[in-house]
Amino acid sequence: MKKIIPSRRTEKITYAVRDIVLLADEAARQGREMLYLNIGDPNKFDFHTAPHILERVFQAMRDNYNGYAPSSGIEEARRAITDSARSKGIDRIRDVFVTTGASEAIDICLTALINPGENVLVPCPGYPLYSAIINKLAAEPRPYYLNEDENWQPDLEDIASRIDEKTRAIVVINPNNPTGA
Template sequence: MIRANRKAIQIEYAIRDVVVAAQELERRGEKVLKLNIGDPCQYGFQPPKEATDGVVEALRRGLNGYAPSQGIPEVLEAVERYERWRGSEVPKENLLITAGVTEAIQFTYFSLLGEGDEILLPDPTYPPYITYAKMLGAKPVLYRCREEEGWSPSEEDIRRKITPRTRAIALINPNNPTGALYDERTVKLIGDIAAEHSLPVISDEIYCEITFTGVPAPSTAALLKDVPVIVYNGMSKIFLAPGWRIGYLGLSDPEGVMVEIWDGIMRQARARLSPSSIAQWGFMRALEGDRGYLRDFLRKLKARRDIYVKHFSEMEEFDLSVPEGAFYIFPKIGRRSPWKDDREFVLSLLREEKVLTVHGSGFSPEGGAWHFRAVTLPPEDVIEESMIRLERFMRRHENE
């Protein structure tokens, strides 16, 4: 047998791994209620018209060649304006269009993390932040977020976990999977710790406008003026087109200490040629367009979240920290018996009730254990039906 790189065959992606079990059921003709995937398009949402028109326009104009590696200049300018609207000054020279935030994470990591280096991540976190660090031989170090306080990060734990090998502190605001929204004070606190240790902050703002407070999540680069900030954002969530694979990376570097890191990022960008030119054009039109559609989207998400909140408040086996952003809920499974762990809980729920969620330990073995994630994207009747099935499932196993 030709052996694969050990690092490659150890890769896991919980969100997609559970789908295999669901597909097996579907092959047998079962109908599965899917609460597992953070893709608005799977639940009937579509990108704004301007965005789609932008792609059509790009095709008509014959934008079929490679784009510049950094991004199409007009698109970079639109992102610069968007960041300014967010309150931060990230000049277009410091912006890079990527094939989604995922590619931005890969470029950043490869430039920043060597073998044995450490990166501080929220616990729980979006899994690729862990996976890509491991692929590079670096160590993902998870800092505690306190569920009882809306999953807010523990200052003490961040401080305790900084070592001479720490290369950056990352935050995801709002967070996947918890839906936690960090306020300005929390972001500044992370910035203060980073400044004390001369560390850059990585800020994933892909859900920034998906909040239930009436205002977007704060821009980290706008708030932190004495540390470098790498911001990620893109088309996938706010603009409802994750399949276009368009995102961006922006660097705010007030003291010019990130020149080499940026060079490392840009070298990778050149080596991969460019992201899709037509999708970039659609992204530009989306950025320029009216985001009125978000009002309707947020109204629906909030109503759907509230259905979950109501059901979970009635089931004493669960604790739910009410999410203030993104489109997830991350309840804690209080009664553990008869399941071995949260993965077995999720797989049993799938097998017995045909409701597909994602096990929390897939987002982190510690903070995610004995939790599961469900999305707030499905129509209300699907959520209602799923909750009825979950209640029935819990009753069935009550005395085991």
């Protein structure tokens, strides 16, 4: 069988959550009890889907409303998002693009914005997916620090000191994952 050689751009890609899970798996094999909080799966923590939500899903299936959606998202959902976001200046349905989740949205936004060789400021601590995608795009994730003593608020002087001519964007998340600030 011919060996498949991955592209060079994958050489710098790491994903901190997966690296930590590998360490946790090894500790579990050695008999240590682990509580995995890395995956947002409510079923693992005894949270069950509310009956009214299940009924809506079942009704959609009975109504044959369970095929592929339009690539930009279901128009009813896009219209509801537009109505909700109008106060933020988003007032055209064509400006709303529905994704399968935050990970896809982050990937699409960063891919549309960033060029190889640029840098993007990301919060630290922060959601590791940003750095993984930025590395995939041959750009530099540049951490800025959140001040724990000030409820994890960004240090504006630290941010300003990290900006240079190659800075393309600053990721600001509210609330920030993992701190909730």
